[in-house]
Amino acid sequence: MPTNRHVLLLTGSLRTGSSNEIVLRTAADLAPEGVTTTLYEGLAGLPHFNPDDDTDPLPAPVAELRAAVAAADAILVCTPEYAGTLPGSFKNLLDWTVGGVEISDKPTAWINAANPGRGLGAEATLRLVLDYTGAAVLEEACAAVPVDRAAVGPHGVITDPGARAEIARVLALLTAG
DSSP states (O other): OOSSEEEEEEEOOOSTTOHHHHHHHHHHHHOOTTEEEEEOOOGGGOOOOOGGGSSSSOOHHHHHHHHHHHHOSEEEEEOOOBTTBOOHHHHHHHHHHHSSSTTTTOEEEEEEOSOTTOSHHHHHHHHHHHHHHTOEEOGGGOEEOOOOGGGBOTTSSBOOHHHHHHHHHHHHHHTOO
């Protein structure tokens, strides 16, 4: 495994302690030696996307988002589905990445934390939007890891060995190159 790899963790949920946040906190907990993670926490502070504002100087929250994306070697997303697609706030985050080049060719994957058969609309929209951004989606690293709240420990991470193994597999694939 390459050393000194950095993974940016993007949650599409604004809810504290959401299943999506739990998956990403578990990913951070499982990061192997030589892999660091950062959970992006600026989603709520991003301004509404406006192409007129997508120029230098960028709004400070947007500049911070793009800097976080640029600093990462890979990106791991975990987002809920609302009304059959991505939550508006997360789509807004992705819209801010279209005009920059920071995400271009960056290894990117997602974990669907929804119950089996759910979240597929968000996945389809995420795939479409990431294509527009130029992200390098690693299909083999995209996974479904439904979150059973009974398998979340007191530190807010998943304790189920099977779910942890799947999240570790995703991280390994995402940081392999």
